[in-house]
Amino acid sequence: MVSLQLRNLNRLLLQSKLNREERNVSRLNSAADLERLRQEILAHRDPNKPCVTICSGTGCHAYGSEAVYEAFVKEIHRNGLREKIDIRRTGCHGFCERGTLVVIFPEEICYLRVRPKDVPEIVSATLTEKKVVDHLLYEDANGQRIVHEGEIPFYSHQSRIVFGNNRLIDPRRIDDYIALGGYNALAKALFEMTTEQVLSEVKRANLRGRGGGGFPTGIKWETTRNAPAEIKYVIVNADEGDPGAYMDRSLLEGNPHSVLEGLLIGAYAIGSHQGFVYVRQEYPLAVGNLNIALEQAREYGLLGLNILGSGFDFDVKVHRGAGAFVSGESSALMTAIEGRVGEPRPKYIRTAVSGIWQRPSNLNNVETWATVPLIINKGAEWFTSIGTERSKGTKIFSLVGKVNNTGLVEVPMGTTLREVIFNIGDGIPGGKKFKAVQTGGPSGGVIPDSLLDIPVDFDELTKVGSMMGSGGMIVMDEDTCMVDIARYFLNFLAGESCGKCLPCREGIYQMLKILNRICEGNGREGDIEFLEEISEVVRDFSLCALGQTAPNPILSTIRYFRDEYEAHIKEKRCPAGVCKALIFYYIDPQKCQACMICLRDCPAEAITGGKNLIHIIDQEKCTKCGTCLEVCPPRFGAVSKLSGVKVPEPVLQGTEAIRKRGKGK
Amino acid sequence: MVQELAQIDEIVGKYAGDKSALIQVLLDAQCQNRWLPKDILKGVSQRLGVPLTQIYHIASFYKAFSLMPKGRHSVSVCLGTACQVRGAPRLLDKVTETLKVKSGETSADMQFSLDTVNCLGCCALGPVMVVDGEYYGKPSAKELEQIITAKQIEP
Amino acid sequence: MSEVTLIINDEEVKAKEGMTILEAARNAGIDIPTLCYHEKLAPYGACRLCTVEIVRGQRSRLVASCVYTVEDGLIVKTESEPVIKGRKMLLELMWARAPGVQPIRNYGMRYGISGVQAIRDYGITSISTTKFEIEPTFCILCGLCVRYCTEVKRENAIGFIGRGTEREVVFFPEIARKECPNCKECYSICPTGALPSHYALAEARHST
Numbered sequence A: 001m002v003s004l005q006l007r008n009l010n011r012l013l014l015q016s017k018l019n020r021e022e023r024n025v026s027r028l029n030s031a032a033d034l035e036r037l038r039q040e041i042l043a044h045r046d047p048n049k050p051c052v053t054i055c056s057g058t059g060c061h062a063y064g065s066e067a068v069y070e071a072f073v074k075e076i077h078r079n080g081l082r083e084k085i086d087i088r089r090t091g092c093h094g095f096c097e098r099g100t101l102v103v104i105f106p107e108e109i110c111y112l113r114v115r116p117k118d119v120p121e122i123v124s125a126t127l128t129e130k131k132v133v134d135h136l137l138y139e140d141a142n143g144q145r146i147v148h149e150g151e152i153p154f155y156s157h158q159s160r161i162v163f164g165n166n167r168l169i170d171p172r173r174i175d176d177y178i179a180l181g182g183y184n185a186l187a188k189a190l191f192e193m194t195t196e197q198v199l200s201e202v203k204r205a206n207l208r209g210r211g212g213g214g215f216p217t218g219i220k221w222e223t224t225r226n227a228p229a230e231i232k233y234v235i236v237n238a239d240e241g242d243p244g245a246y247m248d249r250s251l252l253e254g255n256p257h258s259v260l261e262g263l264l265i266g267a268y269a270i271g272s273h274q275g276f277v278y279v280r281q282e283y284p285l286a287v288g289n290l291n292i293a294l295e296q297a298r299e300y301g302l303l304g305l306n307i308l309g310s311g312f313d314f315d316v317k318v319h320r321g322a323g324a325f326v327s328g329e330s331s332a333l334m335t336a337i338e339g340r341v342g343e344p345r346p347k348y349i350r351t352a353v354s355g356i357w358q359r360p361s362n363l364n365n366v367e368t369w370a371t372v373p374l375i376i377n378k379g380a381e382w383f384t385s386i387g388t389e390r391s392k393g394t395k396i397f398s399l400v401g402k403v404n405n406t407g408l409v410e411v412p413m414g415t416t417l418r419e420v421i422f423n424i425g426d427g428i429p430g431g432k433k434f435k436a437v438q439t440g441g442p443s444g445g446v447i448p449d450s451l452l453d454i455p456v457d458f459d460e461l462t463k464v465g466s467m468m469g470s471g472g473m474i475v476m477d478e479d480t481c482m483v484d485i486a487r488y489f490l491n492f493l494a495g496e497s498c499g500k501c502l503p504c505r506e507g508i509y510q511m512l513k514i515l516n517r518i519c520e521g522n523g524r525e526g527d528i529e530f531l532e533e534i535s536e537v538v539r540d541f542s543l544c545a546l547g548q549t550a551p552n553p554i555l556s557t558i559r560y561f562r563d564e565y566e567a568h569i570k571e572k573r574c575p576a577g578v579c580k581a582l583i584f585y586y587i588d589p590q591k592c593q594a595c596m597i598c599l600r601d602c603p604a605e606a607i608t609g610g611k612n613l614i615h616i617i618d619q620e621k622c623t624k625c626g627t628c629l630e631v632c633p634p635r636f637g638a639v640s641k642l643s644g645v646k647v648p649e650p651v652l653q654g655t656e657a658i659r660k661r662g663k664g665k
Numbered sequence B: 001m002v003q004e005l006a007q008i009d010e011i012v013g014k015y016a017g018d019k020s021a022l023i024q025v026l027l028d029a030q031c032q033n034r035w036l037p038k039d040i041l042k043g044v045s046q047r048l049g050v051p052l053t054q055i056y057h058i059a060s061f062y063k064a065f066s067l068m069p070k071g072r073h074s075v076s077v078c079l080g081t082a083c084q085v086r087g088a089p090r091l092l093d094k095v096t097e098t099l100k101v102k103s104g105e106t107s108a109d110m111q112f113s114l115d116t117v118n119c120l121g122c123c124a125l126g127p128v129m130v131v132d133g134e135y136y137g138k139p140s141a142k143e144l145e146q147i148i149t150a151k152q153i154e155p
Numbered sequence C: 001m002s003e004v005t006l007i008i009n010d011e012e013v014k015a016k017e018g019m020t021i022l023e024a025a026r027n028a029g030i031d032i033p034t035l036c037y038h039e040k041l042a043p044y045g046a047c048r049l050c051t052v053e054i055v056r057g058q059r060s061r062l063v064a065s066c067v068y069t070v071e072d073g074l075i076v077k078t079e080s081e082p083v084i085k086g087r088k089m090l091l092e093l094m095w096a097r098a099p100g101v102q103p104i105r106n107y108g109m110r111y112g113i114s115g116v117q118a119i120r121d122y123g124i125t126s127i128s129t130t131k132f133e134i135e136p137t138f139c140i141l142c143g144l145c146v147r148y149c150t151e152v153k154r155e156n157a158i159g160f161i162g163r164g165t166e167r168e169v170v171f172f173p174e175i176a177r178k179e180c181p182n183c184k185e186c187y188s189i190c191p192t193g194a195l196p197s198h199y200a201l202a203e204a205r206h207s208t
Helices: A008-022 A031-043 A058-062 A065-078 A116-128 A164-168 A174-179 A184-192 A195-204 A217-226 A247-254 A256-270 A284-299 A330-337 A366-378 A380-384 A417-424 A458-463 A482-496 A502-519 A527-541 A545-549 A552-570 A597-601 A627-631 B002-014 B019-033 B038-048 B052-061 B081-085 B088-099 B141-152 C021-027 C081-097 C102-111 C114-122 C144-152 C173-182 C185-189 C195-207
Strands: A051-055 A086-090 A102-105 A109-111 A233-238 A274-279 A315-320 A361-365 A394-401 A407-412 A434-439 A445-448 A472-477 A583-587 A607-610 A613-617 A639-643 B073-078 B112-117 B128-131 B134-137 C003-008 C011-016 C051-056 C059-064 C075-077 C158-161 C168-171
Touching (some): A031 A174, A031 A184, A051 A164, A058 A065, A065 A116, A086 A164, A109 A116, A164 A247, A174 A256, A184 A366, A195 A217, A195 A256, A195 A366, A217 A256, A217 A361, A233 A247, A233 A366, A247 A284, A256 A274, A256 A284, A256 A361, A256 A366, A274 A284, A284 A315, A330 A361, A366 A380, A394 A417, A407 A417, A417 A472, A434 A482, A434 A552, A445 A552, A472 B081, A482 A502, A482 A552, A502 A527, A527 A552, A583 A613, A597 A607, A597 A627, A627 A639, B002 B019, B002 B038, B019 B038, B019 B052, B038 B052, B052 C158, B073 B088, B081 B088, B088 B112, B088 B128, B088 B141, C051 C081, C059 C081, C081 C114, C168 C173, C173 C195, C185 C195
Parallel strands (some): A051 A086, A233 A274, A274 A315, A394 A472, B073 B112
Antiparallel strands (some): A051 A102, A102 A109, A434 A445, A434 A472, A607 A613, B073 B128, B128 B134, C051 C059, C051 C075, C158 C168
16 A cells, blocks of 8 residues: 655745745846857756756656655755755656666666665665665566666566657756757757758658547648638646546656647647637646646747747647546537637538637647657658658557556567557566457457557558557456456446537437446346447437547447357356455355355345354345455465356355364464 | 626636636636525626526536535546446445435535536546545545545534 | 529529528428427537438539538438438337327338338227337427527527436526516427426426
């Protein structure tokens, strides 16, 4: 169990305001000024000076990274090393399973699962004596310890061109971003390229939207640019509604300037002077860091009037969401920015032509915007050299669920699912068998074992009945019930449907009712076919993409796991042992040793028996919580979970247990 | 009502009375009061010049807003897909049992409000529960009891 | 405004640029079923009953005709197989919410949905004869009342709250109490006749 104090957030924000007073900030009025500033910053930084970097994304925050930071500050001060060692809180490193991550520069020694109690040892061993603390290192399957972050298999198989800088910067210090070459792409665009050239570069790079749609970004920019109107808008979609996906959050939290720089370049190419960032309010750290970044950019003249002395004006407003998945849909989001209820618009006019207040509005995802500076800096040729024929560049995925290395993973398009899940993710925990990986969130589908070798690619994933989506990759194993998963997604969508149009509101509701019935053991012949029939209408008649893609989880689970549906319906059996109404727990009277553990721990007091007397579960009282199975000593193994068979006749109360002799106590 | 209007004036002032900032205004008001009483909603309608129907639609449409008073302590259980796959429903059952409150409701003694959220973005900790801004990953039944008891006796 | 020619059900139909397919069809005397459409109100696109099939080259698409603007040379099919299949399902879904009401019954007869079949054959409506379990709310959330009050009367006495299947139409007592007794124009617009009882409920709640 781990805990976090999010109340510290206010303290962090206050601290960064104080940081500002320490700096001497003067406006930059040319590209040369920016370069001069960069050189100044670098001159004050010694690349060989030891620096302790502590991952401070929300994930590590929850592991207590703030306490780790405090511990380092105290310990370093106590040892009189304050002048000799820098401490930096960085953006998310992505290896979320092993937080809190601490990386010591310049050697890049990577310590995992660091807790405050480990800090004194790190300071004395590594920082003072230059020795490595073994037990905090990554250990591979052969017991080999790996010292350097880049060599850890989780990272070595990745290609972190967009996400990588997170680990090098403190998101609340713009100077860190500038030191790495930040805002160079903006300067290049403003001073060395025309707006047409910028647009052309992004088009040639064949960048496709990273939010889920995969629409060619350059073409969207062009449509907005060509729309006849004086005022145009650019928007960052940071709503990230897909549950289980948090790439955008980590990018916005950990490197907000990369997103801002991309947005500025896009605004320049399109001819927009007003931008919006729509960010979900469930991401307080991202909102906070973004606001700080905007303030600092304004101070330097990188945002606002006459940016870098170029004559280009542009500023940004932050708009928080209020808890609605549907408001992440393009037209709904724009309606919300107008101050109205964030429901999708029924019209067939592209928002690039008529968006916020009917003005041309270009909306792109966080990751898409963050990729833009790279394309401007390194060129379209470089970008198209990565990836597949029709999906260029890299994609960040949130690899979560039943996988060993939960975290954020960036790979070139074309990497196979198997490589991501097994090489980077290190496979399924507990020796369980892989069953499926779900991509595309509630609009996506499941991909079974037989298709693990397909490459990660927009079109390939769509071909098999799923989609790239925003990047959520949920791994499922033999203990996951696919019918339950379909029901889970439908339940989610039923709660998120805006309710305006009939097919989505009523269709999803009715499909959910059928799935509930199936999971409760009341499935009927013809249910699967009826679900498919309703799905077709919901898909083809719904007003927006929420309804149109709602049937995907059902259709895809039926496609690959029809046998599970049939087992639920015909045999009243849940093969994965999940659906409560179809499972029961049973204590084998031959194996029960009457140890009393399950009897005592049962929260429903449903187990009778006693010392030496066989324990019996009262099926009427049992809540199927599974505690008895969890606590029965492995050497007895008397409890099992059964499905699809009749509950055996219980033995008589008071029957004595058959005590096994010679097994030792 | 006077107090509410003063509060609303301050918030609306932050956004220069911009009608399109309606959702932001309501978020700030919700943050301050922990719920949106009727008088606040009427006040916002007045100050921003937006019909009451629109305010109520927004306030009832979005999960962030509560039209009922909340308990002293807020408990949220994440039901995002990753947490779901890691057993969030069981955690929710345990929490419901311990608090004797259903999701979306507040206990009769106004101590605890329970609700579910769809992904907090710390999937590695899953299943995740948040109590008054503190995150707990994979809490056992015993740990749950301890956390709740500690909150109950908090002054 | 220039004129465009589209082909609806193999018939050439002339329309003004900017018109919707629905308007063009109605002008030409071609009937497309609707429940949330009203000439005095901005098109809403919620009931989806007006969905038609449009063909461009090799590709066909299903679109809501009340919001799709006409294009020169557009081929439209208002009663093709996928359209009828979908309309039937939509009507079945509506029937589950507002069983027996006139407009749904009429369309139901036209397209042959199960609930209506029973009425015709046996004079009854019962749960076992419909595809979906009946859960009557008698409001199909077409939004005509809300939109009328907002766009035409500009009183905002009635509005939506909630989302998904929790979405409801409610009268706001503070305003309704003043404006509605002399108006009630939304009553005749409501296709299911649910409004009077909504109003009565709101009245009752407010007076307690």
